[in-house]
Amino acid sequence: MKPFNPAQAKLLANFSADLAKGLLLAGISVQFLSKELFIYKSVLMFLNSGMAIILLMFAVDILRGVKE
Secondary structure (H helix, E strand, O other): OOOOOHHHHHHHHHHHHHHHHHHHHHHHHHHHHOOOOHHHHHHHHHHHHHHHHHHHHHHHHHHHHHHO
C-alpha cells in the first residue's frame, strides 16, 4: 500500500477527528436522553470516550507519517 499524499492524509485526519467529536457528543447526550440504568449510561460513555481517543491517536499518527 502506498502512503497517503498530504491532502489525503489531512482529509482522513479531519474525518477521524469528526467521528471522535460525534462519539464524545453521543456519550455526553446519552446521560441526559436515555432512560436506561446509570451503569449502562456510564459504560456507554466510557466506551465512546475510549473509541474517540483511539480515533484521535489515529489522526495524529496519519499526520505525523505525512510530516516525516
